[in-house]
């Protein structure tokens with residue numbers, strides 16, 4: 001599954017779920033790989049312990065180099081996160097670096113879930129994403145994206161316990177002031193926690209998601 005994740009995270013996830021036959025999953029032929037996991041380094045172990053303390057459900061993944069500046073080193077597969085009272089499901093998320101996963105877990109609980117409860121009156125139950133790892137450049141540039149090292153997550157929507165589904169593409173400029181206030185609160189919370197936060201206010205490429213990345217100097221749009 002790791003090999004296929006190099007190309008199309010969504011296809012890989014679907015294949016992993018047997019939603020499509022594995023034979024149909026595209027294969028990359030010229031990818032050299034090395035698998036080098038064994039015992040995590042001390043700082044990596046520390047991160048895994050901290051992530052575990054958030055009561056996230058996750059699996060550490062083997063380190064992989066895909067060439068062309070793309071790799072997944074020190075990553076985990078997040079199955080779910082925890083809010084104060086509930087398990088938070090995740091959609092379409094591939095490998096993410098452990099420190100990013102830990103920050104994401106804190107944002108989900110203290111930023112998103114609490115805003116959902118306080119502003120919208122219903123707890124969060126699911127975060128929908130457009131993925132994390134993707135061997136590609138920043139759109140319109142020759143520079144590798146943080147996604148090329150599983151160092152960014154694209155969040156596209158939220159599902160609440162009362163069944164409401166709130167998406168960046170559909171609800172960012174919602175008629176309801178409460179929904180706009182919710183987005184304002186979770187965006188501000190993300191800006192406190194992540195180094196780079198890019199949403200619909202940044203450019204058209206981000207009209208349907210929030211890009212969350214640890215690196216960067218409080219670049220918040």
Ligand SMILES: [Zn+2]
Pocket residue numbers: 147152153154210211212
């Ligand atoms: Zn992104």
